[in-house]
Amino acid sequence: MTHLSSLQIKAKHLVCAWGLLLLAGCSATTPPSRVAVIADKITPAQVLPARPMHFDLPGGQSLSARVWATPTPRHIVLGVHGFNDYSKAFEPLAQHLAGELGATVYAYDQRGFGANTKPGIWPGTDTLLADLRHIATQLRVRHPGLQLTVIGESMGGALVWVAAAETPGLMADHIVLKAPAVWGANSMPWYQRLSLQFMNAVAPDMVFTGRGVQSLGITPTNDPEVSRELGRDPLFIKATRVSSLAGVTQLMGRAQNLSTSPPQRSLVLYGLRDRIIPPSPVCDWLTHLNAAGAPSAALDFVVYPEGWHLLTRQLQTREVLQDLEQWLQQSPLPRRQSLQQAQAAVCTQRP
Numbered sequence: 001m002t003h004l005s006s007l008q009i010k011a012k013h014l015v016c017a018w019g020l021l022l023l024a025g026c027s028a029t030t031p032p033s034r035v036a037v038i039a040d041k042i043t044p045a046q047v048l049p050a051r052p053m054h055f056d057l058p059g060g061q062s063l064s065a066r067v068w069a070t071p072t073p074r075h076i077v078l079g080v081h082g083f084n085d086y087s088k089a090f091e092p093l094a095q096h097l098a099g100e101l102g103a104t105v106y107a108y109d110q111r112g113f114g115a116n117t118k119p120g121i122w123p124g125t126d127t128l129l130a131d132l133r134h135i136a137t138q139l140r141v142r143h144p145g146l147q148l149t150v151i152g153e154s155m156g157g158a159l160v161w162v163a164a165a166e167t168p169g170l171m172a173d174h175i176v177l178k179a180p181a182v183w184g185a186n187s188m189p190w191y192q193r194l195s196l197q198f199m200n201a202v203a204p205d206m207v208f209t210g211r212g213v214q215s216l217g218i219t220p221t222n223d224p225e226v227s228r229e230l231g232r233d234p235l236f237i238k239a240t241r242v243s244s245l246a247g248v249t250q251l252m253g254r255a256q257n258l259s260t261s262p263p264q265r266s267l268v269l270y271g272l273r274d275r276i277i278p279p280s281p282v283c284d285w286l287t288h289l290n291a292a293g294a295p296s297a298a299l300d301f302v303v304y305p306e307g308w309h310l311l312t313r314q315l316q317t318r319e320v321l322q323d324l325e326q327w328l329q330q331s332p333l334p335r336r337q338s339l340q341q342a343q344a345a346v347c348t349q350r351p
Contacts (some may be wrong), residue, residue: 007193037222038259040316044095050088055108055135062129064115065108068094072102076143076327078136078172079107081153083181083248084237086114089153100279101328104143108135110156112244114235122209125162125254132163136171149174149328154249154277154309155181158255164262176324177268179277182287184253187281194275196246202205218275218310223338256285259292267300267327268342269320271307272349279349286343300327301342 042193042203054062064089077097079090087107109116111123111131132150139148150172152160157180164170167212185193199206221227227328230236270282302323312321319335337345 003247007083010124015141021155023242035317038152039223042096042318042321044099046099048095048098049090050094050158057131057134063111063135064107065106067107068098068105070098070102070104073104073143075104076139076148077103077105078139078150079105080132080150080152080156080160081107081110081113082156084113084240085153086235088114088233088235089310090151092317093321093324096325097328100325106135106139109235110159119235120143120237120241120244122241122244125159125173125247125251128159128251129163129166132159133168137325139347140171140332146149147173149176151176151178153178153312158182158252159256161262162251162258163267164264165258165260169228170262170264172264172329174265176327177266178311179270179274180255180268180287181248181252182256182275182281182285183249183277183281184256185249185254186253187284188249200246203269204241204246207239208242209239220276221268222273222308222315223310223313223315226310226313226343243248250277252281256281256288259288261289261299265298265300265322267302268344269302269304269307269311269324270346271304271309271311271314273305273307274309274345279346280351283343283350285320286339286346290339290343299339300333301339302333303335303337303342303345304335 048068048070050066053065053067056062064087075097077094079087079093081087081089086109090105090107094103094107097103097105100144108131109129110122113116129217136150148171150160150164150170152158152175157177160170160175161180161182162175164172164175185196188196219227219231231238271278274282304311304320306316307320311317323333323335327336
């Protein structure tokens with residue numbers, strides 16, 4: 001590869017500066033802390049081991065997955081992971097839902113991630129959508145008569161939102177978005193947007209990592225153990241192509257710009273300490289939804305003032321897990337907020 005021109009170098013730096021926010025989990029070690037935080041977690045009475053499996057796809061392909069199976073499930077859950085992550089991300093949530101709700105929880109590695117072939121290669125948004133819809137339909141057939149909830153974290157949240165809201169829809173009874181990645185190009189400054197387009201055109205295979213992000217104080221969680229595990233995990237992608245960053249940006253913009261909400265009963269969970277998907281683009285998303293008209297009455301929000309990006313992998317997970325459990329049981333949710341209330345809470349945090 002020839003030396004980059006000064007313009008290309010400037011563009012690379014702008015892309016990396018923004019991309020580091022999405023990649024912060026790659027190199028995070030012990031997060032900075034001014035005040036000691038006491039862990040508040042729920043320890044499962046009995047740990048349910050995850051069993052490796054695969055989901056077969058049309059054309060003879062398959063995706064690596066895992067299942068936390070209960071003997072006689074009362075609820076089925078499908079987990080859709082975030083950017084550079086994989087199915088293991090749902091371990092704490094799966095343990096809780098299996099123990100408290102008798103749920104069987106599935107999670108799969110999306111194409112280009114985890115234990116699948118060609119890790120780090122962006123497969124295309126439409127391909128990811130087709131995979132999600134196909135797997136949800138498989139679970140419907142496999143577990144007739146049981147409620148299916150699809151939970152998406154970060155990039156997975158954006159994918160679930162688009163899959164459910166756009167035709168042909170998503171075969172699910174409920175959807176949950178945890179820290180949804182709704183940071184589209186419209187929420188980027190013009191120079192970052194143009195830099196990303198430029199670098200994707202001239203150097204799509206260029207890779208960069210999240211090294212150095214600690215100095216910015218950016219981390220997806222305040223749990224040092226989780227941060228260390230992410231750094232050591234060989235299946236967690238730590239070097240990202242510009243083309244992948246451009247791909248996930250397109251997906252996030254597609255989710256952010258939707259003017260309709262899914263027909264399913266839906267829950268959005270977001271933490272105001274999130275700096276991976278910070279308040280500003282989330283505010284833009286909520287403002288757009290509000291301006292588009294009153295969403296379905298089945299769209300609920302919970303905004304956590306002390307919540308981080310990895311809401312079920314932080315030091316204080318108890319209230320998040322309990323809120324999700326109560327919502328799935330259709331019990332009263334004291335922290336439930338409307339779209340307007342969530343918009344007010346998030347938008348006050350934008351710079």
